[in-house]
Each structure stands twice: as C-alpha cells, then as structure tokens.
Amino acid sequence: MQSHHRSEILLAAVLSSAAGFVDAVGFIHLGGYFVSFMSGNSTRGGTALAQGNWLGFTLAFGLVAAFLIGVVSASILRRMVPSRKRMAVLLYVSAALVCAVVLFDLGLGGWLAPAIMALAMGAENVIFERDGEVSIGLTYMTGTLVKMGQHLATALTGGQRWLWLRYGLLWLSLTAGSIIGGFAYLTLNLNALWIAVAVLVLAVLINGRISWHSPGAPEVSGGS
Numbered sequence: 001m002q003s004h005h006r007s008e009i010l011l012a013a014v015l016s017s018a019a020g021f022v023d024a025v026g027f028i029h030l031g032g033y034f035v036s037f038m039s040g041n042s043t044r045g046g047t048a049l050a051q052g053n054w055l056g057f058t059l060a061f062g063l064v065a066a067f068l069i070g071v072v073s074a075s076i077l078r079r080m081v082p083s084r085k086r087m088a089v090l091l092y093v094s095a096a097l098v099c100a101v102v103l104f105d106l107g108l109g110g111w112l113a114p115a116i117m118a119l120a121m122g123a124e125n126v127i128f129e130r131d132g133e134v135s136i137g138l139t140y141m142t143g144t145l146v147k148m149g150q151h152l153a154t155a156l157t158g159g160q161r162w163l164w165l166r167y168g169l170l171w172l173s174l175t176a177g178s179i180i181g182g183f184a185y186l187t188l189n190l191n192a193l194w195i196a197v198a199v200l201v202l203a204v205l206i207n208g209r210i211s212w213h214s215p216g217a218p219e220v221s222g223g224s
Helices: 006-029 038-050 054-080 085-105 112-124 142-156 164-213
Strands: none
Touching: 006 112, 006 164, 038 054, 054 085, 054 112, 085 112, 085 164, 142 164
16 A cells, blocks of 8 residues: 555545445345455354354355455456556446346345345455555455554654554545445445445546546556
C-alpha cells in the first residue's frame, strides 16, 4: 500500500466498505456463513464435517469454491483486456452483484444468489494487482491489521509516523460497511445489495477520475 497514491487508497476504502456491507448481508442471510471471509468458512466447514453436518459442510466449501472462481475469472479478465484493467474488474464485480439481487427479486436466487455474491467478493480482490500479485486486499483484514500494528510500532520507535493510518482506514471502512450492511439487511433483505451496487458505481466514478488525471498510470497500461 505504500506505493499507492492517496486517490487509490480512497478507492480501496470505498471498496472495502462495500465488501464489509456485502459480507454482513450474506452472513445474516446464510445464518452465520460468509461471502467474503473464506478463513471463517473454512473453519465452519471443517467443524461442520466433524459434527456430521453435511449441509453446513457443503455450504461452507461451496462458498469457498465460488469465491475462488471469482478470483480466477477476474484474473483471466485482467489478462484479456488490453487496457483499463481495473475498470473492467470493477464493472464485473458490479454486474455480479446486480445479477445476485435480480435473481433474488425474481424468486430464482435460492442458494445461487449467495454464491454469486461470493464470486463477486473474490473478483473484487483482483482490482488492485501489480506484477501478478494482489497489492491491496479488500475483503479480509487480518493481514491489514498485522501491517497496521507493525507500522504503529515503527511510529512509536521513531520511524514514519502516519503510514499505519492507511491500514487503519481500510479496516475502519470494512467495519463501518458491515455495520451498515447488517442494519440494511434487517430492513431490505437481499435487496440491500442495491446499496452495495450504488457504492460500486461510486468506485467506478472514482477510478475513472484517477485514470483521467493519470493517463500514464500503471493501471491503464496493465500494471495495477
């Protein structure tokens, strides 16, 4: 994250808030399973198997598979498009969430809508990529909190004072998104996802502004 511009950190914060929102909606809807936190699903799937709960096992690892498909498909998309790679993935994530909520509204969602939500969250993690590796994780915060703690330690021992704030902003954004998503689901059910779609539209606009003001940035040529 140190090499990213402030505008990119803002974009990452907006996307993390959307991820927290979607994960909270999925968590309540599925009764305690996640659409973006795959460590949690892996643990839940393992304990479900130990307890002989085959439905829970299938659900947990089905979501893991959907998330992985999202990562793979978004990575292939980045390789296929010649430019505006980040924008292409943003639009892919947005389209997937629209598909999930439309299926729900048509009464065709069932387990398919949560699977598409997990796919969208997997794809979202490919938005920030450099040299074939994710440069900013958007839907999981354990590593982010570790880096935040490390930079806090650096600041307290005379090093760079404010770099930890970048990591803190991501964590705070995801947490705030999850709180809002929880309340929104209690009112709107899966239709709350329209709010997440609106946030992603905002992210598309922010990314367009970044690209417009930095036409030679790596994202345009395919580096990030």
